[in-house]
Amino acid sequence: MCTSTHRHSLHCILPPYILSQIAENGSPEMRAMAMRSLLIDPTIRLVRASTAGPVAGAIARRRAAAGNILTPSPLRTIRDAGGEPEAPGVTVVRREGDGPTGDIAADEAYDGLGATFALFWEAYQRNSIDDAGLPLDATVHYDQDYDNAFWDGTQMVFGDGDGELFNRFTISLDVIGHELTHGVTEKEAGLAYFNQSGALNESISDVFGSLVKQRLLDQTADQADWLIGARLLTAKVNGIALRSMKAPGTAYDDPVLGKDPQPGHMIDFVRTNQDNGGVHINSGIPNRAFYLAATAIGGNAWDRAGQIWYNALLDPNTRANTDFAGFARVTIDVAGRLYGSGSASATAVTKAWSAVGVI
Amino acid sequence: MQTGKACDETVTGEARVRIEGGLAHFPGLAKEQTVSFDDLAIPQRQELASLAHLADFFNCTPGIDPTRPDARTYTVGLTIDGRSREIRVAEPIRDPAMAKLVSVVRRLSKQYAAVRECGGAR
Numbered sequence: 001m002c003t004s005t006h007r008h009s010l011h012c013i014l015p016p017y018i019l020s021q022i023a024e025n026g027s028p029e030m031r032a033m034a035m036r037s038l039l040i041d042p043t044i045r046l047v048r049a050s051t052a053g054p055v056a057g058a059i060a061r062r063r064a065a066a067g068n069i070l071t072p073s074p075l076r077t078i079r080d081a082g083g084e085p086e087a088p089g090v091t092v093v094r095r096e097g098d099g100p101t102g103d104i105a106a107d108e109a110y111d112g113l114g115a116t117f118a119l120f121w122e123a124y125q126r127n128s129i130d131d132a133g134l135p136l137d138a139t140v141h142y143d144q145d146y147d148n149a150f151w152d153g154t155q156m157v158f159g160d161g162d163g164e165l166f167n168r169f170t171i172s173l174d175v176i177g178h179e180l181t182h183g184v185t186e187k188e189a190g191l192a193y194f195n196q197s198g199a200l201n202e203s204i205s206d207v208f209g210s211l212v213k214q215r216l217l218d219q220t221a222d223q224a225d226w227l228i229g230a231r232l233l234t235a236k237v238n239g240i241a242l243r244s245m246k247a248p249g250t251a252y253d254d255p256v257l258g259k260d261p262q263p264g265h266m267i268d269f270v271r272t273n274q275d276n277g278g279v280h281i282n283s284g285i286p287n288r289a290f291y292l293a294a295t296a297i298g299g300n301a302w303d304r305a306g307q308i309w310y311n312a313l314l315d316p317n318t319r320a321n322t323d324f325a326g327f328a329r330v331t332i333d334v335a336g337r338l339y340g341s342g343s344a345s346a347t348a349v350t351k352a353w354s355a356v357g358v359i
Numbered sequence: 360m361q362t363g364k365a366c367d368e369t370v371t372g373e374a375r376v377r378i379e380g381g382l383a384h385f386p387g388l389a390k391e392q393t394v395s396f397d398d399l400a401i402p403q404r405q406e407l408a409s410l411a412h413l414a415d416f417f418n419c420t421p422g423i424d425p426t427r428p429d430a431r432t433y434t435v436g437l438t439i440d441g442r443s444r445e446i447r448v449a450e451p452i453r454d455p456a457m458a459k460l461v462s463v464v465r466r467l468s469k470q471y472a473a474v475r476e477c478g479g480a481r
Contacts, residue, residue, distance in 0.1 A: 085455075149382050150427060150429035152430065153427055157450075169382070185428075186428075193428055194426075205428070255387070257388060258388075274379060275384040275389075
């Protein structure tokens with residue numbers, strides 16, 4: 001919150017990616033203030049990273065001895081927009097602990113938020129989006145014939161699809177995980193949503209979205225389909241999903257939608273002004289790097305590979321403007337710290353980024 | 360509230376929309392779609408004119424909110440009785456009237472583009 005002690009509103013309300021835009025495009029005075037804020041921000045995250053984590057020491061020992069270990073739980077609220085372009089929706093249809101409503105979109109959203117919360121808590125000990133138990137809100141039945149889902153900064157918003165090309169956007173669990181992970185990224189590295197940092201932002205959402213699904217299905221890395229949005233396209237579309245992390249560029253090839261434009265290697269990196277500089281296009285490159293690393297490491301992808309990517313997202317060296325190569329270096333560094341610099345895991349991560357031409 | 364020409368069944372013009380962003384980038388959906396008022400039923404023309412009036416489309420100052428992840432950006436153009444303007448708005452669109460206008464332009468443009476291209480059948 002802003003208080004009377006703050007010097008300028010830029011310091012307390014603007015996320016790093018907006019500051020980056022102001023630093024590039026604002027007036028001289030605004031650019032100077034934005035630059036100062038961006039310089040302060042990594043310091044704050046460094047302090048946070050060094051002090052975050054489970055409670056340790058005497059307090060933890062006393063709690064454990066007393067059996068008093070608090071387990072966070074999600075606090076979900078699902079609203080119904082009733083086909084209007086309004087979010088949050090007017091009608092609350094399901095709160096935490098309520099039984100199924102019978103509305104499939106509302107129940108899928110509720111269950112998907114729960115599965116995503118479970119991945120982040122049980123695998124990475126992260127308590128919700130902000131690691132402080134932030135309530136999870138979603139609005140379903142947004143607008144009419146609405147072919148999209150997005151994170152609006154406070155909640156997830158899901159359309160029902162047009163029924164012609166797209167089914168309802170709650171149908172794919174990984175899409176729900178994808179949207180919620182945007183909130184996590186916003187709270188942590190704050191990757192700017194354009195060009196390579198934006199594609200990295202998208203990729204991280206795909207990674208953890210896929211891990212939510214893999215974990216719920218109890219699939220190992222080599223058993224997973226590595227598809228994002230499977231079942232989202234209707235049977236009328238010549239395609240199997242929105243994206244393939246395993247084989248970017250192969251998810252669809254349809255007369256109406258066009259051909260999946262994702263590259264899987266830096267040689268095919270797409271330079272474009274569309275899609276915020278190709279954030280949903282070039283994300284295929286880091287997506288494939290994660291797939292290669294996870295399958296080389298083996299086992300459940302949310303264990304070692306996921307832990308490496310998660311720690312890298314929280315690492316102070318991952319900043320708003322981090323590009324593919326910068327994030328690759330952080331993941332390699334994290335893998336070395338977690339498992340040893342000469343470990344099979346660290347080697348797998350290095351080889352994965354090399355295979356997609358990033359390093 | 361409909362006023363003046365907005366209520367007039369003779370209202371003429373066209374609506375255009377180009378959509379960027381979203382959960383995925385589909386090259387085939389990234390092109391501009393246009394619908395002429397000549398192709399619309401009278402109630403549809405009146406609804407568009409009324410919503411444009413309610414949203415103060417020709418005079419409003421569009422917000423400059425940052426792009427939210429997976430949110431769409433709409434470039435909406437309207438020509439109504441000789442007045443023409445094009446603006447860019449990004450989701451979430453906070454003004455209910457503007458959100459409704461964008462929604463109607465999006466659906467009508469898509470609907471009539473499909474009619475033109477393949478008689479409404481995929």
